[in-house]
Amino acid sequence: MFLLLLSYMGIVVGFFLLVLAIALGLYYLSELVEEHTEPTKRLLTRVIYGIMVMFVLLWLFDSFPFFLLLFLIFSYFVYLQNLAKFPYVQLTSPIFLASCVLVIMNHFLWFSHFQNPHVPLFQERLKNGYHAPHVPLFAEVVSFFGICVWLVPFALFVSLSSHDHLLPHHDDTSGSRQRNTGLAKVVVEAIRTRVYNLSRKLGYELDSSYGSLG
Numbered sequence: 001m002f003l004l005l006l007s008y009m010g011i012v013v014g015f016f017l018l019v020l021a022i023a024l025g026l027y028y029l030s031e032l033v034e035e036h037t038e039p040t041k042r043l044l045t046r047v048i049y050g051i052m053v054m055f056v057l058l059w060l061f062d063s064f065p066f067f068l069l070l071f072l073i074f075s076y077f078v079y080l081q082n083l084a085k086f087p088y089v090q091l092t093s094p095i096f097l098a099s100c101v102l103v104i105m106n107h108f109l110w111f112s113h114f115q116n117p118h119v120p121l122f123q124e125r126l127k128n129g130y131h132a133p134h135v136p137l138f139a140e141v142v143s144f145f146g147i148c149v150w151l152v153p154f155a156l157f158v159s160l161s162s163h164d165h166l167l168p169h170h171d172d173t174s175g176s177r178q179r180n181t182g183l184a185k186v187v188v189e190a191i192r193t194r195v196y197n198l199s200r201k202l203g204y205e206l207d208s209s210y211g212s213l214g
Contacts, residue, residue: 023191026158029158030158030159033087033158033159037086037087040086040087040159041083041086041087044083044086044152044155044156044159045080045083047151047152047155048076048079048080048152051076051147051148051151051152052073052076054147054148055069055072055073055148056069058148062134065113068109068110068113071105071106071109072106072110072148072149075099075102075103075105075106076152078095078098078099078102079099079102079152079153079156081095082095082096082099082156082160086159086160087159087160087161088160088161089160089161099153099156103149103150103153106149107145107149107150110144110145110149114136114141117135117136
């Protein structure tokens, strides 16, 4: 009985550490993007076009559904529009909102596709020269989702900066200018600030540097 409770405790601790690692990774990537804006834009553009080519290859050599891939290519074309004013984006702009909707739609469409694979009719299986369709392995499905469905939206989330969160920055040589702050960085800082405020309400005083990053 106690071992079962211990296992639950281990799951909670492991999940917390995983979330913490992801948050720190997002923050670090946002810092890199802020320092290398132009190379990041070029890299994202090449990655988007490269994955589009990958969709064509999946259709030609693996018989992936044409219309699902066509919808995915359209989604990537919309993602590409976010780079027009890179790294800045309006959170209420139609392009950004459409990108968010398309990410969710693609996730569920492809999840449904892999969850319900096509089963040939019995008459078709009796034909000479019949070859059973390839059933994707778990590693293949995960790789497809990671590279073709999630990679670019995740990269955009880390790279783009909201106009609503531009921070004033003063430079002695060039006067007042604005510094971009990544969406991921804004989210991480907001969560850390809430945790810091909650800990104070509970009577536990965290180090003052905890509430502010960078």
